[in-house]
Amino acid sequence: MDHFSLSWTALRAAVAELADEDFARPSGCAGWLVRDLVCHLVIDAQDVLITLATPAETEPTRDAVTYWEVADTPPTGDDPLDALTVRLAAAYGEPWLLKFHFDDVGSAAGRAAGLAAPGLRVSTRDEVYTVTDYLSVYVLESTLHHLDLIAHLPDAADPPAEGLARARELLSAIAGTEFPASFSDKDALLVGTGRRRPTEAETAELGEFAGRLPLIIG
Structure with missing residues (x-):
């Protein structure tokens, strides 16, 4: 729960600070x-x-690791929801409208997460999770998207260290393999998900694991 709060709050702050x-x-x-x-x-x-706001009565069917499915190929942008997102973004017209809407809905999501009982069971995508596991999913999601947000903004702050470490832990669990200890948490996430190509030295350190990367998760 704390990891979610830290990661989500930092992501909201990063959006608020965009010019x-x-x-x-x-x-x-x-x-x-x-x-x-x-x-x-x-x-x-x-x-x-x-x-x-969607409680479930049945036992959990997935957790923070099994939520994710690993695809063989990266998204092409042809997915209807991806295409809709681009059209919606353009429809906002002014950046401040997008910032306002995300701050409004994002702060409400943060408050709702803080009020939710950790062991409560909730449902999404026809699966059941505990609140703790569901919010852990969003530690990885928000940390990766925070990195995406600042990818071409060198002066912007990185995600919080605790969120990066927890996101790395989750990605390693999804992969079933630990990243080399020499990899920073940020580099493990960027290389592991294909957001950055590994250097020759990193490829050598990854060994056989390198052949399974990137992990296209969604």
């Missing part, structure tokens, strides 16, 4: 500008609110 011209810059998500990513974050915040 208007930053919204037209590319993000770390292939094919998306920063404005498209922020629009996606609005949808993420809505997801958190909807899921926390």
Whole structure:
């Protein structure tokens, strides 16, 4: 729960600190500008609110690791929801409208998470999770998207160290393999998910694991 609060609060602050011209810059998500990513974050915040307001009576069917599915190929942008996100982002017109909407819905999602009982069972995507596991999913999601947000903004602050460490732990569990200890948490996430190509030295350290990367998760 604390990891979610730290990561989510830092992501909201990163969006709030964006200059208007930053919204037209590319993000770390292939094919998306920063404005498209922020629009996606609005949808993420809505997801958190909807899921926390959807209690379930049955036992959990997945956890923070099994939530994720590893794809064989990266997204092409042809997915209808991805295409809709780009159109929605453009429809906002002014950057301040996107910032306002994300701050409004994002702060509500943060409050709802803080009020939710950790052991409460909730449902999303036809699966059941405990609140703790569901919010852990969003530690990885928000940390990766924070990195995407600042990919071309060298002066922007990185995600909090605790969130980076927890996100790395989750990605390693998804992979079933630990990243080399020489990798920083940030580099493990960027290389592990294909957001950055590994150097020759990193490839050598990864060994056989390098052949399984990147992990395209969604």
